[in-house]
Amino acid sequence: MRALLLLALLLTLVLGQRLVAPEEVARAQVIQKALPAVVRVQGSALSPGGEDVVGTGFFVGPSRVVTNYHVIRDLKDLTVRLADGRTFLAERYAVDPGIDLALLTVRGARAPGVLAFAQVEARRLPLGMGVVLVGFPYGQGPLASFGILSGVGPLEVPLPDPSVGTEVGEYLFTDAPLTVGNSGSPLLNLQGEVVGLVADVIGGPAGIGGIGVAVPGDLVAQSIADLERFGLPQRGWLGASLISLDELPPVLLRAVGLTSTQGAMVDRVEPGSPAARAGLKGAQRDTQGRLLALGDVILAVDGVAVKDKADVVRLVAQRRPGDRVRLTLWRDRRRLEVTVVLMARPRE
Template sequence: MTHALPFSRPYPGWFTPFARTLLERTWRGRHNLIPLSLALGTILLSPSLAQAPRLTTPEEVARVEVIRRAMPAVVKISGIVRDPQTGNEGPTNGSGFFYSSNRIITNYHVVQDLRDISVELFDGRSFPGTVFAVDKGIDIAILSIQGATAPAQLTFGSSQNLPTGMGLVVIGSPFGQRNLASYGILSGVGPTTAQKNDLDPEIGSEIGDLLFTDARIMQGNSGGPVLDLQGRVVGVANSILGDISGIGGIGVAIPGDLVKQSVQDLERFGVPQRGGLRATLVDLTDLDPLLLGKVGLLSTKGAMVEKVEPGGPAAQAGLRPAQRDQRGKLIGLGDIILAVNGKAMRNAGEITQTLARFRPGDKVKLTIWRNGRNLEVTVTMMARR
């Protein structure tokens, strides 16, 4: 016979999930190995109960528990980097987190050109780190740590179909201060219209949709985990739209599914396995509109094939590159890519991001414009490099 608990759900906010399950099982008499008195004692000794006067809602309890469990897996990454604009060298830092016993996920831009890499653990101990593999296209890198084992590890949850308004926790080392957390909501999911990295526009160029959050992501948070209220990684903190201090800005994160797939590929192959043309594309908006008009192109949607890598998918499919004279002046248009699998493309970035969703060996149909008419071309994807 199943007996009702002495209180009805929802449970008091200070109950930990473990304590709730323990009390349920003991009260119902279905698991009698632990007496009720011991169950109640476990609950009363729970760390969460010590904070009970301050935790008034289930959301607060969940948030505190997620931060408590995840914090030991998050690290501060430090090193020396040279400023490409001034030439001066100085210290810099970012964040990361353990996903295995000795490997850490962070942003590529955190470790780009970084030397003397140091990984500082939750308890303050520091160990040398080395770059194991990188995925520049989605701004992700894997570090191996030497001489230490992860005190905790984080696992990925799905970043598909996340509802706007759900709670998100961000943990990292903003401005070099390790072990700090912030909390907010998922503000939205989609592409960004912000300008790409001027110093290296290829960084993050293969990311399509991004996660946006009002949780504070500040300088130094880059590479840290973005967690749901079950403690699963749904994103990796990447950048800020707006004020670099985070005040009045919006946080940007790389979707966890994209990162998880990349990490699996890097572990297995050492390089990313997203599809690409192995060709250089140029937005039509960057070309002389008078030239486009002369050849009958009235729309600026799409992208021109500027260069084609020998032996790559574009070359094998017969895509034609642009022709330029010795001074670099355009004297002949390359093929114009208008659509991918029937979906119209706006620019080179959208084409790159769309193709990156395919895997090596996948066949993709491109609609191109050549010599005044549209053609269909089938391209077999190869991994980008």
């Protein structure tokens, strides 16, 4: 407590404000430490008539900035602006659309600050913990906001751009206020560690009835390490689209002898994929796309029971290309096990 009071006194002298509550002191300390590392990301539209985009990013190395892939995908002439107003040219280093992540190299500048990632899995983060984010909403800033970690789990509603983030099994949700321009902002715990990469907001601006959505920090850190070493993400890839059983008509489940909605059905199998090589069977549909017969149902991955498709995506994404994964399936009214050798997702 004495240390916190001394810190409060120091921050009072520096900021000219009275900070008394320990959480208030912690938030102020996190924000002040994060400010130098957070940048505004901007560029010009690639196509004539396209819109220029402003987003947020943050330094994860001396010249490396992480942001969202959807922020920079359709941009050229990229720049980053530091908190002190200086602007530098940037270029793409590597991208990972599967989790909506891009790494940029900043030319002519060394990071005035670098943010570190928390060494914890998303599912181990306690709900209700305080979180802080720093970014450039509407290009203004850097501005900070705070809230709580509202939830961890799969996204039940589509994001505005369904072509990115397809390999994120579960997201972080927060009520911390954020809006347009906050994409790419760091979501920080009260120790100043990154626990998430802000991706979007659903249902209106977060903090005003909407919900902020972030990619878990452990997944982001893994991707950054892969991109730095290989230039490509190295998550395991199954090569099959999935549907959670609770999204399917119960009558179809009963018809194949399933009494539970725990699991994920294989809908489509991509040719040449690990799923295809292992002989996984997809669903049968008519010419209008209506479901006629179920495909294989995945009940467990390496003996770990799965609740839905998000569980399958998460467990497979934790493996690496070349790993052998044992899938417990329901096919022809009986259980069986199939071994799949994972691959890296093909470059687009």
